């Protein structure tokens with residue numbers, strides 16, 4: 001290969017690389033147009049076109065033209081015979097000198113009238129990617145062997161560019177398809193979980209909507225604690241499902257309109273371990289959901305159940321669900337009592353922090369609520385869950401801030417709880 005060809009090959013070599021970068025933009029068409037222009041200029045040919053071939057549909061589509069009249073149109077499909085001929089004739093071929101024409105017999109006359117004399121197949125690894133259609137040299141001379149060599153080298157690079165562009169397009173559409181399937185599965189999973197949560201809550205007629213609210217409170221706390229979106233989604237699911245074990249507890253015990261006795265209480269207390277058994281065999285996209293269900297009645301001081309874990313032994317997710325669960329219990333009516341006033345709820349949180357609740361979790365929740373009361377957040381998620389006329393901002397905000405300052409320190413949990 002002489003230096004002229006080497007230089008041109010170098011110039012065109014970048015086309016294949018660029019094909020990768022501009023897979024989905026109009027820049028690729030500009031690049032093909034420029035390549036065609038260079039090719040024509042180099043060989044002193046006045047007109048030409050680059051036509052892409054779609055091997056799936058058999059369709060031909062024009063990517064670039066130069067020097068052709070507006071009425072120029074290429075054949076729109078390629079039949080099997082044409083394709084085989086083009087693949088076999090991978091060199092420069094002047095098809096319309098032959099009688100009858102080798103390819104496009106029906107359109108040959110039209111193409112010749114439009115000034116097209118040469119058809120170069122664009123091939124990559126024996127696969128047809130398109131055609132370069134060219135007029136004759138401006139001088140009227142025949143193409144020399146050197147011209148043909150330049151032509152083949154340039155066409156090869158345009159071919160690789162078009163091929164790479166197509167591959168990238170396919171990869172992109174596959175990635176798009178995968179994204180869509182993932183989204184669908186994700187939605188199905190979420191809907192299934194919510195259906196489960198509704199089933200749990202239907203069994204417990206006094207706490208309807210409890211699971212969903214626990215999911216939402218857990219999500220709010222985790223987000224305030226700086227968890228990433230995936231972790232936040234995981235904890236919301238754990239919140240929805242934390243009481244799934246109640247499905248195996250007798251309905252009478254769950255729905256007892258009075259405080260239950262010790263025996264019934266033992267039966268009810270089976271539900272975290274039962275929940276763990278139910279959730280463990282299921283593959284969840286988020287880790288630890290079964291553990292969060294198992295440990296949502298553990299306490300920081302070790303007096304919880306089913307395993308009597310203490311402090312950091314309890315998974316952080318379970319500590320979040322514990323607070324969300326208790327907070328909802330305190331702030332909603334039960335058959336044997338009305339919900340507590342919010343000042344009482346705050347006092348209860350203060351007294352139970354370090355014994356039952358993790359101070360960091362309580363602080364995060366209080367901070368999230370503070371932001372809502374101060375109007376720092378657009379959405380008022382906690383306030384919406386609590387309903388209207390429950391919290392008096394002017395009264396609660398100072399108490400909330402005081403509680404945060406008491407708990408939000410490096411003091412050990414028990415001291416921080418003030419007990």
Ligand SMILES: [Fe+2]
Nearest residue numbers: 242243296297
């Ligand atoms: Fe529970």
